Amino acid sequence: MSTTTRVVDTVQRAATTPDIEQPWADLGVKADEYARIREILGRRPTSAELAMYSVMWSEHCSYKSSKVHLRQFGDKQPKTDALLVGIGENAGVVDVGDGWAVTFKVESHNHPSYIEPYQGAATGVGGIVRDILAMGARPIAVMDSLRFGAPSHPDTTRVVSGIVAGVGGYGNCLGLPNIGGEAVFDPCYQGNPLVNALCVGAMRHEDIHLAKASGVGNLVVLYGARTGGDGIGGVSVLASESFDATGPAKRPAVQVGDPFMEKLLIECTLAMFQAHLVEGIQDLGGAGLSCATSELASNGDGGMRIHLERVPLRDATLTPEEILMSESQERMMAVVRPENIEAFMDICRRWDVIATVVGEVTDGTHLQVFWHDDLIVDVPPRTVAHDGPVYNRPFSRPQWLDARQADEPTAEKLPRPKTGEELRDALLSLLGSANLSSREWITSQYDRYVLGNTVLAMPDDAGIVRIDESSQRGIAVSLDCNSRFGALDPYLGAQLALSEAYRNVAVTGATPLAITDCLNFGSPEDPAVMWQFAEAVRGLADGCLELGTPVTGGNVSLYNQTGETAIHPTPVVGVLGVIDDVRTRVSIKGGRIGDVVLLLGTTAEEIAGGEWLHVAYGHIGGMPPQVNLAAEMALASLIRAVREHLTSAHDVSDGGLAIALAELVLRNDYGLSVQLPLQTEAFIALFSESVARAVVTVTVADVDAVMAAAAAAGVECTPIGHVTSDAALDIAGCFRLEVEQMRQPWQAALPAIMA
Amino acid sequence: MARILVTVMLKPEILDPQGAAVRNALGRLGLTGVNDVRQGKQFVIELDGDLDADRDALLHKLAAELLANPVIEDYRLEVDAQATA
Numbered sequence: 001m002s003t004t005t006r007v008v009d010t011v012q013r014a015a016t017t018p019d020i021e022q023p024w025a026d027l028g029v030k031a032d033e034y035a036r037i038r039e040i041l042g043r044r045p046t047s048a049e050l051a052m053y054s055v056m057w058s059e060h061c062s063y064k065s066s067k068v069h070l071r072q073f074g075d076k077q078p079k080t081d082a083l084l085v086g087i088g089e090n091a092g093v094v095d096v097g098d099g100w101a102v103t104f105k106v107e108s109h110n111h112p113s114y115i116e117p118y119q120g121a122a123t124g125v126g127g128i129v130r131d132i133l134a135m136g137a138r139p140i141a142v143m144d145s146l147r148f149g150a151p152s153h154p155d156t157t158r159v160v161s162g163i164v165a166g167v168g169g170y171g172n173c174l175g176l177p178n179i180g181g182e183a184v185f186d187p188c189y190q191g192n193p194l195v196n197a198l199c200v201g202a203m204r205h206e207d208i209h210l211a212k213a214s215g216v217g218n219l220v221v222l223y224g225a226r227t228g229g230d231g232i233g234g235v236s237v238l239a240s241e242s243f244d245a246t247g248p249a250k251r252p253a254v255q256v257g258d259p260f261m262e263k264l265l266i267e268c269t270l271a272m273f274q275a276h277l278v279e280g281i282q283d284l285g286g287a288g289l290s291c292a293t294s295e296l297a298s299n300g301d302g303g304m305r306i307h308l309e310r311v312p313l314r315d316a317t318l319t320p321e322e323i324l325m326s327e328s329q330e331r332m333m334a335v336v337r338p339e340n341i342e343a344f345m346d347i348c349r350r351w352d353v354i355a356t357v358v359g360e361v362t363d364g365t366h367l368q369v370f371w372h373d374d375l376i377v378d379v380p381p382r383t384v385a386h387d388g389p390v391y392n393r394p395f396s397r398p399q400w401l402d403a404r405q406a407d408e409p410t411a412e413k414l415p416r417p418k419t420g421e422e423l424r425d426a427l428l429s430l431l432g433s434a435n436l437s438s439r440e441w442i443t444s445q446y447d448r449y450v451l452g453n454t455v456l457a458m459p460d461d462a463g464i465v466r467i468d469e470s471s472q473r474g475i476a477v478s479l480d481c482n483s484r485f486g487a488l489d490p491y492l493g494a495q496l497a498l499s500e501a502y503r504n505v506a507v508t509g510a511t512p513l514a515i516t517d518c519l520n521f522g523s524p525e526d527p528a529v530m531w532q533f534a535e536a537v538r539g540l541a542d543g544c545l546e547l548g549t550p551v552t553g554g555n556v557s558l559y560n561q562t563g564e565t566a567i568h569p570t571p572v573v574g575v576l577g578v579i580d581d582v583r584t585r586v587s588i589k590g591g592r593i594g595d596v597v598l599l600l601g602t603t604a605e606e607i608a609g610g611e612w613l614h615v616a617y618g619h620i621g622g623m624p625p626q627v628n629l630a631a632e633m634a635l636a637s638l639i640r641a642v643r644e645h646l647t648s649a650h651d652v653s654d655g656g657l658a659i660a661l662a663e664l665v666l667r668n669d670y671g672l673s674v675q676l677p678l679q680t681e682a683f684i685a686l687f688s689e690s691v692a693r694a695v696v697t698v699t700v701a702d703v704d705a706v707m708a709a710a711a712a713a714g715v716e717c718t719p720i721g722h723v724t725s726d727a728a729l730d731i732a733g734c735f736r737l738e739v740e741q742m743r744q745p746w747q748a749a750l751p752a753i754m755a
Numbered sequence: 756m757a758r759i760l761v762t763v764m765l766k767p768e769i770l771d772p773q774g775a776a777v778r779n780a781l782g783r784l785g786l787t788g789v790n791d792v793r794q795g796k797q798f799v800i801e802l803d804g805d806l807d808a809d810r811d812a813l814l815h816k817l818a819a820e821l822l823a824n825p826v827i828e829d830y831r832l833e834v835d836a837q838a839t840a
Contacts, residue, residue: 116826229768254827256765258772315768328770 008320009047010374018044027054033389040383048369048376051321052290052384059558061287062388065524066556069534072541073551082513083550085208090131090283091201092552093208094514096578100467101205102475103135106145106198106518106574108557112231113195115254117162121195122170122257123329128199129174130283130332133266136209136273137201140453141465142171144181144197145479145518145572146442149190151434151753156185159193161754167197168445173259174266177454178446179463181479185434185753188483191562196518196555196572198479202467207273211282212299213335216363218279220296220304221341222289223348223355224265224331228314230255231327261330268351269332277344280335290324290384292333293359294367297381300335303364304381308371310358320371335361395530405488407621409608414617416683423682424735426612427658430687432745433615434753436655438666441750455582459667460589461504461651466582474582478504479574482654484609485624486569490532491539494571495627498543499691500653501575502629506636507651507694508585509643510577515544517554517573522566524558532569533558540571546629549575586639588667590648591697595723597672598706599657600635601693602716603685610689611655631692631715638713639694645702652693658686660695665729665739666746674721675732682734697723757806758838759814762831763823764795798822799835806834 007013024034027050037045037053045053059065073087084101085093091105109124125142132139144167149156164183171178181198213220230253272278280300282292289311297304308320318326336344341357348355362368367384369377417426430436439458448457455464455474462478480501486493498515505512517540522529544551554574560567579585607613608622639649648668652660665672676685698706703719710717730736765771771793778792798818802810815832823830 116824119827225770228770230770253766253768256770256772256827258770258775260772260776314770 008371008374008376010376011046011378012375014046015043020044022050024050024054027051028058029054033057036389041379046376048321048324049379051325052294052377055287055290055325056294056384057388061291063556064389065391065393065530065558066533067390068392069537072537076541076545077550078545078548080548080550083552084205087551087553089553090134090211092514092516093135094552094576096467096473096475096513097580098471098473099205100202100473101208102200102202102467102576103132103137104198104200104477104516104574104576105131105553106196106479106516106572107131107555108518108520109195109197110192110520110557110560112255113163114159114191114193117159118166118169119254119256121163121166123255124195124197125167125170126257126259126262126329127285128197129176129262130285132199132201133269134209134211134281134283134332135201136207137203138270139176139199139201139266140451140467141179141200141463142176142198143179143463143477143479144195145481146181146183147189147194147570148185149193150187151185153190157754163193163195164442164445170257170259172447174263175450177448177450177457177465179448179454179457179465179477180460183439183442186483186568188567192560192567194520194560194570196520198477198516198574200475200477209273209278209281210299211295212280213296213304213361214300214302215279215337216302216361217338218361219336219338219341219357220306220359220361221334221336221344221355222311222331222358223334223353225258225261225328226312226314226354227318227323227326227328227331229253229318229322229326230329232322232325255327255329257329264351264353265330265332268347268353271347272334272344275343275347277336277340278334279337282333284331284333286327288324288326288328294381294384296333296335297367298385300361303362303366303368304359305362306359306369308369310356312354312356320376393524393530394527395534396527397531398528404621405623409613409619409622414619418683420734423686424737426616426687427662427737428742428745430611430615430655430659431662431742432749433611434749436611436659437749438747439750440747441754455585456508456587460587462508462510464508464510464579464582464585472581472583474579476505476508476510476577476579477574479572480504481570481572482609483568483570484614484620486532486536486571487620488609488622488624490535490569492624492627493569494536494539495543495629496624496691497571497573498540498547499627499629499632501573502547502549502632503635503651503653503692503694505575505577506639507649508579508587509640510579510585511640512547512549512575512577512636514552515549515573515575516552517571519554519556520560520567520570520572521558522561526566529566536569536571540573543629547633584643586643586646586649588648588650588664591668591670591723592647592699593670593723593725595647595697595699596703596719597674597721597723598696598698599693599718599720600638600696600710600715601631601652602690603680603688603693604690605684606688606690610687612687625689625691628692634713634715635692635694638710638715642706642709645698645706647697647699649694649696652695653689656687656689657695661729662742664695666743669727669739671724671726671728671730672721673724673730676720677718757802758835759800759802759806760833760835761798761800761818761822762795763828764793765827766829769827
């Protein structure tokens, strides 16, 4: 930054000193981008303008590498009446009936969480909550999808304990229930852990707010925390450069979150909405004031003038460039009519929130920023916020993928368990594995029931909350991805993530409505990675079109790689569903002695990319399970139709039927006596990860009705056993495991990793 | 015997929500003119024998990397002369 010079670099000075050397390269701006900025402005940018462009044109803010692919989410958007606000706003909004709307979004905070796990994860939660708030909604729940390096690596415990404590600390202090998510360990995330945080908010249709500044003379108000040196350059430097082996070279001040401030911000903002005092609103996240001012102005119909010296500071030595780039947390920007400003300020005072009028909407076309009397920014806001560079980066299918896909995990090459004892040991090793063991060490650090509306939370398949205490209407959300599937085939991998999240929501009896996605990939400058990204987006867009669930928004995180090694393609998908009456949901909890266990769906020999193969051999090869979205839809509507007959329902996914059955026993402390279908090899029946399957329990009297409904829906339905009182999983002809034999490794695994 | 005091504070540019809460409380409870409050922690380490150069160097290293989080905190190390025989 130009902190060495105290000369204010004004627009006038920029016009008269065209040849001054500017540190554009240090700010991550490419030569052609710098040339384009000069072309747009017809002069060199001032240092403040350069700061704004650099941060807004970074990969993180501009989506310059991903934009050309993301357009498919719009082009292939399924016809639906449920979508009230689509991609492009802070978050998408979905109609859930009765005049209620729900907004939800998942966003990454990966790189900051590697550098400082606690604060990185905490501010990740804080950021997504403000996104939801900015749409006009009351945040009602959060979820988190986490990925860490190898359990045995010495750095893993630092990262896990910091991130989990950060997610829990921030969410718990805010008083938001954390209703689920996932936590996965894989060596590919060693130097690149992933923190994807999701927030859901509810509002009445008429309360939807948008980020735009209109109405000449309206005031621009900055409210919330003071501005400090947090994360200066964080967005462009932290999020757009890969870490090299020697560790992060640049260390801007880490953003520190203050959840109690955020809580005040939530209540204060909701009070303003209720009093109709806000014309437009935007949260301050990555790129801080640069982003908020340029996006508000760009979405509006006029210009905007900002007086930067009015911004309340925590650190009086900050330069104007630093104030524009600061990522201090817990700040919002609102556009307010002059006649409402007193009422607005009253509400801020009541909540002890600092609010300052920092500017106004003008009848011009430019965003102008003043530092005292000097004009230091004078730009067309669209060129900063929306018309950034767009790259058509080269992408090509990597050569090595053919060899990987041909490397099928055959029984000859990788011997499989055959005898009952071998199958039993395989199940025990999966139950005690880092990815399938009990998540309780993590979820017990999260408040899952605060606010009193939580119906289902971890360890259920999906989280369900009532949208309001006055209603029985609920929403169900699940976040899923198996990145090994993506490593085998990114197109199918993205569809399998969608497929699983859809199923998790559907097995509760909810109707899936819409999705959000967080696309985590390596460097877009690598054509192989870019191809993986393009394929995943294509897969997701095609899948959403088939399922009729539009993508409402989300986030792209690139450069998740250390040196030449990228993470597995990790397209995390969040599916949102609605359930009219939460009292009619089904879950893994339930089933009475004597109930019949039915396996819904069809099992094929599909183990590549699956958990058994990962635990037994760490093998990455072959083709992932076949995608069958029509079968997912059939399964979903079947479960919805017969849900009053089901005493419990659980999806079959990671680890196959064996894990699904073991989880039922572990959750319900009853026994299951199971006869596997004779036509399938026991190993395949137990550990294959074929899609569109679920295990349900029904009373004996209801078996015929459910089987008839399944036949009508075209879903294969196989009675495989019944619920017993002897607290053991008994697979006839294979093995018998007492519940305590399974519980021991299942509960011990995560605490042992963290010890 | 040597007694060493290691004081760990958030770096000045890092937000300190706890310190800010204490600052507000002090004002509320009648103390006027409170400009700023920063909250940190102190480690009191007692060693057998003298603090020789080797142990001093190691202590500095551990203070910087273990006692403080180098990403967000600074440390100050001092020998408590009164308690050090």
